[in-house]
Amino acid sequence: MKGSKYIIAALFCLIGVGIFAQDYKLPAYQKFTLKNGLTVFLMEQHEVPKIDVSVILPAGAIYDGEKAGLASLTAVALKHGTKNYPKQKLDEELDFIGATVNSFAGKESASLFADCASKDKDKLLDIVSELLTSPVFDTAEFSKEKKRTLLRLEQAKESPRSVIGSYFDKFLYGDHVYGNIISGTISSVSNLTPADVQQFYKTNYIPNGAAISIVGDFNSKDMKATVTKLFSNWKQGKQQGSELASKPVTKPTGNRVLLINKDDAKETTFYIGAPGINRNNPDFVAIEVVNTLFGGRFTSMLNDALRVNSGLTYGASSRWSPLKNAGSVYITTFTAGKTTEAAIDTALNVINRLHTAGVDEQSLASARNYVKGQFPPRYETSGQLAGLLTQMFWYKLDDSYINNFQKNVDGLTVAKAKEIIAKYFPKDNLQFILVGKSADIKKIAEKYGPVTEVQITEEPKKAF
């Protein structure tokens, strides 16, 4: 009977919706700004007796100028101590209460993450505020840190996976500040001085443009008073060079290959990349869903073709790396040297298939379910929530990113997915980054575009 068929169809729809009816909503939090411009987020979470702190600062590698690696070294050097907490005392006190404080620089911003048992929150916040507002940058510690950094840069060249990302950014962004290498290079870091770090700190570690979020087991009223007291004396500043990141990125006009020769390589590790999107792109969620199908999960087209069907690799995926003003997208995988050509061709076939065959309702439904089903565990812990709040601040996202996430996922139709693929998923002007043994794979590399060859042992060029 016609009627009952419809009823069954309707029932299936209901079940389909019902499965994910428990929408994940951002827990309540308060947000305020101190007089010096520091934005503060407080979110109470009482499940476990600890607190998590996340700080984001406009102090990433885009401000390095000619001194590649300076932002990174400055962020790490915050932990070299303050007047009240010289390094040894700092390490000892943090270790004793089982607290952690980590600071590091990224491409655009610097971050500090800290956590401790809630009974020690006053101690931890006191330390965090001193590290951020009055670090001493001890010269002896600086020289030790620099030596360790230089050795790590040398060691990174032993692992293709550790260096390929920096080469890709340089190749894609050219001399735009988004091409800056976060870790720096051996020659650039060799030239850094304690005075450089002092200066970088003074210019870029400023409360206006920064945010702190505290999530965990505390009382918001008391916490507001504590934070206001600890951070209000942090002096405002005016940053130089913040306009550099908004300069337009020159887009590639054809396929190009960067071949990084590693003489003892047995594998070829490669990216196939292109320009991507800004983080605040309104289609961000739709792109995430389509990417899930393309290269974002185990059964994705890429992993299916390169791993499951052919055994060419242990894993293949596609990733988006969005920034404030630009972004990148790339396929990443690796394969034995002798199967380099098969792996690259297979990846290119998958790109082609995405554009010609597109996605069908069944696979899109699967991707929507998957993205929604795996969403709540992303924001399960206080640390995850603290990180989310500072990210939302940084990219100017409002609560709707979280609260409408499932709705936005559900809103993606096959027709819309088709538009998303055509608009955002690259199919030409591809940038190939290959780390492997040039003697064996150079001929293959030439198939895909004009080849620039460099040695992994030498310094990366300023731009390619």
Next chain:
Amino acid sequence: MIAALGCRSFSVGSDNHFNHMNMNKYLLFFCLLAGISVQAQLKPEDVKTFTLKNGMKFLVVEDNSIPNANMYLFYRVGSRNEHQGITGLSHFFEHMMFNGAKKYGPKEFDRTMEFNGGANNAYTTENVTVYTDWFPTSAMETIFDLEGDRIASLSIDPKMVESERGVVLSERSTGLENSPWNLLTQSVQAQAFQEHPYHWPVIGYEDDMKNWKQTDLEQYFKTYYAPNNCVVVIAGSVKLDDVKKLAEKYIEPIPEQPAPPAVKIVEPEQTGERRIMVRKDVATPYINIAYHVPESRNEDYYALSLLSDILSSGKSSRLYSSLVDQKQLATNINTSYDNSFDPTLFNFYVVSNKDVKEADIENTIYEELEKIKKEGVNDRELQKVKNQRLIQFYNQVETINGKADNLGTYEVFFGDYKKMFDAPSLYNKVTADDIKRVAIKYLIKSGRTVGILKENTNE
């Protein structure tokens, strides 16, 4: 044996699955330590258990913090159950468990799970093979159906065997390509264990990997993948009754099997220091020093665990402070003492600084150990490592995955998940003298193996 894990996949999607794996080492015990109150989720009575007629035991934790749940299946099989000729088979089998069964054919396991919003991974160690499913609670019945299908009637398709062989060969190769540790720790382990099956790496020997036979796989499945050889933990927004019903429906009909053969080889006592050199193009040498120590169920487990923390946990720890900070002989120092069924290794891992003699690094470590053997440790140090473990504990129980992982680990390695709740008193009992005693008893020259990986092994 940090490098001993084999994992089904990594970095596919947004999660780095290596984090899931490495998280699982430590323990739940610290809840009662220092008199700190335990969260509701952690009371022993909140862990519900039942055992099916076929011997499969279930642990269930109801936790409604997110609308998700997980299922962790701990099979008591790992590379210690292998022999030469089939090395690496446990890990390979872990991969094959995803490649098709009676109801859900090749590719269908992952496709069905992901269609229903679930994700999965798995890992293999010397001791266990663990399967992990993460899903919205509404998908639980599907998850049971999928797991029941592959445990009851896995179908080993020769074509899938061949493509999966390529996958694990790539996994082995990419590990060696990107880190010197795999090569070094495998070499040290092979020296320290000359007879016991901890001798070979979890990933297997390359030639064995190329030669596993269909019959090897079929035999392995029959012997080890029996419901009575598995413990299941489910944590999340579930109800015990629902779990029980589904377990009875999908798992209980699967027949019990005879218990797998016991591993009987006991490693003979090591009576002299063993040294090994390995060549690789590296900027500075990597050093791995290993001492023989007892398995997790031994009473000295707790003192040895705290000793490891005192040596290397945090920048104020003894070895970081002397080797990295003050003497600047190394850029990295770590120690580990992992869970195991049989006597295992207490490992030191060091990355040498530039222009440093390896002997100076070794001697600094040995001097620190001598100091502990003579003078012991102070109370503040002991309190410090206890405080650190408390925070680790909080971090673990903050997630449903941390809960499932720890409960399963206790049940399997310590014989009973309830031991997790005894552990606080066992840790509290550890005194400075105990630390001294275990250092004297186990960290002895004649029982150690020293491995050095460097560029020039001719000097």
